[in-house]
Amino acid sequence: QSSLPRALQDKYVLTRRIGTGVCGEVRLAFERSTCRKFAVKIINKKNFQSEGTATRNAETEIEILQRVDHPCLIKTEDFYQTEDSYYIVLELMEGGELFHRVKSQQQLDEGVAKLYFYQMLCAVQYLHRNGIIHRDLKPENVLLSSSEDECLIKVTDFNQSRILEEAALMRTLCGTPSYLAPEVFTHASSTGYGLAVDAWSLGVLLFVCLSGYAPFHESFGERSVTEQIIHGEFTMVPSKWRRVSNQAKDVVRKLLVVDPKLRMTVDEALQHPWLQDQPMLQTAHRLMKPAGRGDEDDEDDAPSAAVSTEAEPSSAGSLN
Numbered sequence: 001q002s003s004l005p006r007a008l009q010d011k012y013v014l015t016r017r018i019g020t021g022v023c024g025e026v027r028l029a030f031e032r033s034t035c036r037k038f039a040v041k042i043i044n045k046k047n048f049q050s051e052g053t054a055t056r057n058a059e060t061e062i063e064i065l066q067r068v069d070h071p072c073l074i075k076t077e078d079f080y081q082t083e084d085s086y087y088i089v090l091e092l093m094e095g096g097e098l099f100h101r102v103k104s105q106q107q108l109d110e111g112v113a114k115l116y117f118y119q120m121l122c123a124v125q126y127l128h129r130n131g132i133i134h135r136d137l138k139p140e141n142v143l144l145s146s147s148e149d150e151c152l153i154k155v156t157d158f159n160q161s162r163i164l165e166e167a168a169l170m171r172t173l174c175g176t177p178s179y180l181a182p183e184v185f186t187h188a189s190s191t192g193y194g195l196a197v198d199a200w201s202l203g204v205l206l207f208v209c210l211s212g213y214a215p216f217h218e219s220f221g222e223r224s225v226t227e228q229i230i231h232g233e234f235t236m237v238p239s240k241w242r243r244v245s246n247q248a249k250d251v252v253r254k255l256l257v258v259d260p261k262l263r264m265t266v267d268e269a270l271q272h273p274w275l276q277d278q279p280m281l282q283t284a285h286r287l288m289k290p291a292g293r294g295d296e297d298d299e300d301d302a303p304s305a306a307v308s309t310e311a312e313p314s315s316a317g318s319l320n
């Protein structure tokens with residue numbers, strides 16, 4: 001409490017710790033004027049990254065957090081900083097981290113895994129359409145809105161995120177090319193293959209939700225985890241995958257593809273047969289609507305225009 005920014009303390013009362021991360025902690029906070037509950041993520045600036053990188057990442061992250069607007073991406077209420085920490089005031093996600101939900105349930109029911117995975121796909125599709133690569137998608141960075149199985153999920157932690165700097169790449173290509181390395185042209189540079197790294201991570205996330213264990217793990221054979229990843233060698237333990245449908249396995253197999261050019265994209269994943277599941281899509285869209293519009297029947301958003309009769313779009317692209 002001692003080193004909390006004055007302005008933060010004037011507006012919020014910070015109470016108990018509700019989540020712990022490797023780079024800081026999450027505290028429950030109450031807004032003094034309204035008693036509304038929030039989560040405050042405290043990020044130590046001095047964590048393992050070098051001074052410059054940490055500051056640059058944090059500036060990018062804050063810009064992304066304040067710019068994104070999607071029902072499956074965490075929203076920030078306020079932002080404060082001192083010389084040694086950042087304080088991000090966020091909406092409360094009382095279901096906690098997906099990591100703990102999967103751990104406590106051994107593995108998720110396939111229908112629940114599909115509902116969560118669809119929301120993650122919508123969130124990442126929104127990021128990719130806005131030129132943002134998350135780069136650190138993992139169960140700790142997916143938060144659940146409630147303890148119900150059927151709940152809204154939100155992606156968070158943009159510490160490793162990058163904004164696709166096409167402009168920077170264009171500037172680079174304007175200069176004399178003679179000193180540029182091949183990968184700058186072959187899109188192997190961080191801005192080129194970038195989007196596909198999130199598709200791989202979504203494959204790992206889906207694998208963990210469906211089976212309850214990680215696809216690449218040092219306990220599988222003598223190869224190191226890095227070796228297993230480089231060769232795309234994941235292990236489907238029969239007892240854990242027996243009750244999982246072939247379509248679900250097909251999504252995992254098409255995302256955990258080593259060559260980023262051959263890997264299924266987020267857009268393609270949204271069109272996969274496994275996700276063409278009307279009841280799941282209706283539940284997802286009800287959860288993703290702004291608060292309070294979930295249960296009323298859909299009022300005509302634009303009464304003047306002819307209300308379209310076709311079914312809800314299969315991908316939530318229209319939300320972006």
Ligand SMILES: C/C(=N\NC(=N)N)c1ccc(NC(=O)c2cc3cccc([N+](=O)[O-])c3[nH]2)cc1
Pocket residue numbers: 018019020021023026039041043061074088090091092093094095096097143156157158159
């Ligand atoms: C922005 C960010 N990280 N950025 C970064 N590491 N540079 C970030 C990372 C993690 C969170 N986590 C939470 O908001 C969060 C974790 C958790 C666990 C139990 C219960 C709750 N909750 O809100 O009730 C939780 N919220 C929120 C933001």
